[in-house]
Every structure is written in C-alpha cells, then in structure tokens.
Amino acid sequence: MADTTYDAIVIGSGISGGWAAKELCEKGLKVLLLERGKDIKHITDYVNAGKGPWEFEHRGSMTRAQKEHNPNRIRGFGPSEVNLDWWANDAETPYTEIKQFNWFRGYQVGGRSLLWGKQTYRWSDIDYEANAKEGIGIDWPVRYKEIAPWYDHVERFIGVSGSMENLPQLPDGQFLPPMDMNIVEKDVAARIKTAYNNQRRMIIGRCAHLTEALPGRNKCQYRNKCGLGCPYGGYFSTQSSTLPAAIKTGNLTLRPWSIVTKILYDKDKERATGVEVLDAETNKTYEYKSKIVFLNASTLNSTWVLLHSATEVWPGGLGSSSGELGHNLMDHHLGSGAGGRMEGYEDKYTYGRRPNGVYIPRYRNLNGEKRDYIRGFGYQGGAGRGRGTQAAEELAVGVALKEALCEPGGWNVWIGGFGEVLPYHDNLVGLDKNRKDKWGLNVLAIDAELRDNEYKMRKEIISDGKEMLEKAGVKEVYGFDNDSIMGQGIHEMGTARMGADPRTSVLNRWNQVWDAPNVFVTDGSFMTSAGCVNPSLTYMAFTARAVEHAVSELKKQNL
Numbered sequence: 001m002a003d004t005t006y007d008a009i010v011i012g013s014g015i016s017g018g019w020a021a022k023e024l025c026e027k028g029l030k031v032l033l034l035e036r037g038k039d040i041k042h043i044t045d046y047v048n049a050g051k052g053p054w055e056f057e058h059r060g061s062m063t064r065a066q067k068e069h070n071p072n073r074i075r076g077f078g079p080s081e082v083n084l085d086w087w088a089n090d091a092e093t094p095y096t097e098i099k100q101f102n103w104f105r106g107y108q109v110g111g112r113s114l115l116w117g118k119q120t121y122r123w124s125d126i127d128y129e130a131n132a133k134e135g136i137g138i139d140w141p142v143r144y145k146e147i148a149p150w151y152d153h154v155e156r157f158i159g160v161s162g163s164m165e166n167l168p169q170l171p172d173g174q175f176l177p178p179m180d181m182n183i184v185e186k187d188v189a190a191r192i193k194t195a196y197n198n199q200r201r202m203i204i205g206r207c208a209h210l211t212e213a214l215p216g217r218n219k220c221q222y223r224n225k226c227g228l229g230c231p232y233g234g235y236f237s238t239q240s241s242t243l244p245a246a247i248k249t250g251n252l253t254l255r256p257w258s259i260v261t262k263i264l265y266d267k268d269k270e271r272a273t274g275v276e277v278l279d280a281e282t283n284k285t286y287e288y289k290s291k292i293v294f295l296n297a298s299t300l301n302s303t304w305v306l307l308h309s310a311t312e313v314w315p316g317g318l319g320s321s322s323g324e325l326g327h328n329l330m331d332h333h334l335g336s337g338a339g340g341r342m343e344g345y346e347d348k349y350t351y352g353r354r355p356n357g358v359y360i361p362r363y364r365n366l367n368g369e370k371r372d373y374i375r376g377f378g379y380q381g382g383a384g385r386g387r388g389t390q391a392a393e394e395l396a397v398g399v400a401l402k403e404a405l406c407e408p409g410g411w412n413v414w415i416g417g418f419g420e421v422l423p424y425h426d427n428l429v430g431l432d433k434n435r436k437d438k439w440g441l442n443v444l445a446i447d448a449e450l451r452d453n454e455y456k457m458r459k460e461i462i463s464d465g466k467e468m469l470e471k472a473g474v475k476e477v478y479g480f481d482n483d484s485i486m487g488q489g490i491h492e493m494g495t496a497r498m499g500a501d502p503r504t505s506v507l508n509r510w511n512q513v514w515d516a517p518n519v520f521v522t523d524g525s526f527m528t529s530a531g532c533v534n535p536s537l538t539y540m541a542f543t544a545r546a547v548e549h550a551v552s553e554l555k556k557q558n559l
Contacts, residue, residue, distance in 0.1 A: 014111025046229030338465030
C-alpha cells in the first residue's frame with residue numbers, strides 16, 4: 001500500500017477542503033486529501049458540459065422512476081437528468097428527518113464546488129457583532145478587521161466579479177469588473193434607489209465567475225451550464241482552481257472513494273493521530289497518520305465524523321466536551337419574495353445566458369431601526385424574457401406555431417429573499433443508531449425547523465418585495481411563499497461552532513477543536529451565526545487563516 005503517514009490530512013475536497021489542501025501544500029506540507037466519492041477530472045470528466053438539451057433522452061427532466069428512487073434529491077432546484085450522479089444517492093446514503101430537512105450533498109472530488117450558485121459576499125462587523133449585541137447564542141471570537149485580509153487573499157485567487165458600493169453592511173472586495181445588468185434591471189434599480197433615497201439598492205450579484213482571464217482559467221462564456229462543470233474554468237471550483245495549485249507543488253496525494261469513519265485520538269497526548277478510512281469500493285479499512293487533520297467534509301458530514309469519533313474519553317464524540325457538538329444548526333431561509341410583469345421594453349432583449357442575477361443587500365434592522373424580528377435579509381433575483389407570444393398558446397401545430405414560439409415573450413421581474421436563521425440550540429443533529437447506510441454506518445438524524453423570528457421576517461420579505469417592485473413600475477405584482485423547509489438554502493452552518501470559551505463552543509478562534517488542538521474544522525460547521533449572505537467566501541477565508549496558524553504552531557512544536 002502507498003505511504004500511510006503525512007504531515008496533514010484533509011477530509012473533504014469541496015470548497016473549503018480544496019482550499020485547505022492548496023494552502024497546506026504551498027506551505028511545504030505533504031498532504032493527503034480524502035474524498036468519499038469518485039474522482040472528477042477537470043474538463044475531461046465534464047461529459048455533459050457540451051451537450052444541448054435535445055441530446056438527453058428526457059431533455060433534462062427526471063423520470064418517474066428516478067424521482068421515486070431519489071425522493072430527497074428532487075426537492076431542490078439543482079438535481080436533474082443531466083447531473084444526477086453529482087448529487088448524493090438517497091438509497092446509498094440516507095438520513096433520518098425528525099423534522100423535514102432538505103439535505104443536498106455532492107459526493108465526488110470537488111464536492112458542491114461543482115454545483116454551487118457562486119454568489120460571493122463578505123460579512124461585516126454587523127454580522128460578527130450581532131450575537132453579542134443581541135444576547136443570542138455566543139459571541140464570535142473574531143471581528144471583520146481580522147478576517148478582511150483573508151477575504152482579500154481568497155478573492156484575488158478565485159476571481160470575484162462585482163461592483164464597488166461602499167455599503168457598511170456589505171464590504172467591498174478585490175473585484176474583477178462586474179457583469180452587466182440588463183436594461184430592465186438597470187431601470188428597476190434606478191427607480192428603487194430614487195424611491196428609497198438610496199437606502200435600498202439593487203446591484204449586480206457578486207459572483208465567483210471570471211470577467212477577465214486568470215492564469216489557467218478563461219473568463220465566463222455566459223453559457224449558464226455551470227452545474228455540468230465548466231471546461232473554460234470560468235467559475236471557481238476545486239477542479240479549476242485550488243486542486244491544480246495543490247498538485248503543482250508536488251506535495252499532494254489525492255485518494256477518492258475514501259469514507260473517513262473516525263478521527264483517531266491519543267488520550268495521553270490529547271491529540272489526533274490520524275484517521276480511519278473505509279474504502280467505498282472494496283469495503284477495506286485503512287489507517288493514515290498525520291500531524292494535523294483538517295476536517296472539511298461539509299457541515300453535516302463533518303459533524304457526523306466528529307460524532308462517530310467517540311472514545312472512552314469523549315463518549316459524545318470528538319469535540320463534545322462543551323455539549324454543543326451537533327447543536328445550533330442553521331441555514332438561510334428562502335422561497336419567499338415577489339415578482340411581476342414589466343411593460344415598455346418589447347424592443348429590447350438580452351444576449352447570452354448570464355449565470356448571475358441582481359442583489360438587494362440587507363437594509364432592515366440597521367442604523368437603529370427595530371422591526372418585530374431581529375437580523376435581516378437580502379434579495380436575489382433578476383429580470384428576463386420568456387419565449388412564445390400569446391398567439392403560441394392559441395395555435396395547434398405547424399410552421400405558425402414554431403414561428404410563434406421563437407418570438408420573445410414579455411419581461412418578468414422577480415426577487416427572492418435570503419433570510420438569516422438564528423442559532424437555536426435545539427436545532428440539532430445526532431446519530432441514528434437504528435438506521436445504517438450502504439456501508440453499514442449509522443446515519444445522521446436531523447431535527448431542525450424555522451421559528452417565529454424567521455416567519456415574521458418572511459412576511460416582510462414578501463410585503464417589502466411587492467412594495468419595491470410596485471414603486472419601480474412593475475405591473476401585476478404578486479408575492480410568493482413557496483418553501484419554508486430548512487436545508488433548501490443549501491447553506492448548512494453551525495453544529496461545531498467556534499467561540500472564546502471551551503465550555504460553550506467546539507472550536508477556538510483558530511478553528512481548532514478544543515479537545516484536540518491539532519484538528520481544525522473550517523467548513524460551515526464552525527459558524528457561530530448565519531448572517532444573510534451566501535457563506536462560502538467566509539469558509540474559504542477562515543480556512544486559509546487556519547492553515548497559516550496551523551503551520552506556525554507546527555513550527556513551534558505546539559501541535
């Protein structure tokens with residue numbers, strides 16, 4: 001068998017795991033990167049990226065049999081016939097829902113970095129200070145000033161397009177030129193800005209799509225086929241960005257089909273010694289040793305690993321001494337908002353398929369304003385034209401129907417809220433000792449739901465959205481409230497939160513497990529609160545920061 005001893009082991013190859021591997025390798029450590037699923041090679045394994053919808057048997061739609069076999073995967077907007085095998089198999093990897101939770105997972109090299117929405121925003125001190133000011137959960141042990149240089153570091157490498165806005169609640173960053181809003185979005189944005197005296201602002205989304213080429217990557221081609229892999233490297237993924245950088249060092253060993261079943265722990269040294277791995281193809285078990293371990297399997301899977309790493313010292317799992325492991329599960333709630341029809345632009349159309357939308361940053365509960373709920377929300381959305389005139393609905397068959405279907409339809413505008421979920425202690429996950437997966441391993445049981453604060457916020461997301469669109473001249477405005485199930489945001493956070501006190505947190509300010517300081521957890525599980533912006537940039541920034549600290553501590557022989 002190949003070498004079994006490394007300087008560092010990274011568990012999980014997604015957004016944060018890829019960053020951990022890159023940073024550790026570039027600092028000279030020999031790194032083993034473990035991924036529970038199959039390998040996906042950049043470009044060559046994007047087998048559907050160049051196909052048109054007519055080249056798929058069901059034109060991209062899932063069959064009834066596929067839906068029956070994948071009851072959880074069909075709940076979201078991502079899985080379809082064209083990329084179904086990039087989402088976790090429900091039959092092989094089930095989980096128990098004490099309350100419904102829509103858990104979308106990607107088990108392959110790159111994880112969900114191949115599938116994410118790529119909206120990329122910084123937190124501000126408004127977010128880092130909120131828990132302390134409001135007496136919710138525990139205080140974050142860091143503030144924006146400390147994380148800002150790491151946001152810079154990550155943005156420069158991954159490529160983030162966006163506009164400078166000088167908003168205290170949404171700090172600017174190291175941006176490539178922004179994508180352009182279409183004419184309806186520009187007009188709606190201008191009217192909202194005027195109607196609210198610039199206190200509410202619609203901007204183009206900040207996204208990890210290249211508008212200028214970076215080394216080894218071309219700019220976005222506006223194909224909007226991101227969920228199939230990008231042969232151009234136009235968006236950030238492990239495959240296009242961090243993995244090539246790690247491989248270039250010569251310090252990386254990648255092992256797919258490797259399910260980490262536990263982190264090995266030496267009670268005398270009070271340190272982790274490595275990991276136990278179950279080969280997903282052969283069912284054989286191996287042990288790998290290392291000086292440090294970075295756990296980046298994604299929030300719920302990382303928590304599963306910690307829970308499954310129980311010992312006589314930590315019967316509740318590694319990191320369980322505070323009693324907080326598995327608690328404080330968060331997400332963003334979405335599915336509520338407003339939409340309508342825009343008149344007067346029938347001679348205007350858009351070019352290409354821009355893989356990005358507009359964003360309305362948070363404006364509630366700021367500058368002393370107090371609503372009947374705490375925290376806030378932003379909106380994501382856009383404007384566009386459908387296909388087919390009204391005449392197409394009245395024609396049956398033939399040339400006239402085809403011609404009518406080729407005519408552009410009317411302009412529509414919609415905005416959907418992204419709201420913060422508070423860190424409720426009894427929103428939690430644990431091991432279901434009575435249910436096992438394909439490999440005979442206990443599965444997670446998830447018990448989480450939205451509460452009164454989120455439901456009050458959703459009502460205002462709808463009413464505010466309708467009001468803004470009406471003031472912007474949108475016609476036939478309607479509100480919607482489609483789904484209030486946790487997990488639908490695909491932003492699982494919490495369950496191994498960081499803090500300043502080992503009695504109330506799982507991790508310290510450097511993302512180290514209090515109970516085993518050579519174990520670092522830098523995916524979404526470390527989050528102490530959720531904010532209302534997409535969190536992946538924050539995961540990457542904290543990961544890079546944790547690596548620098550880990551290597552420094554190694555050199556001091558503290559780990």
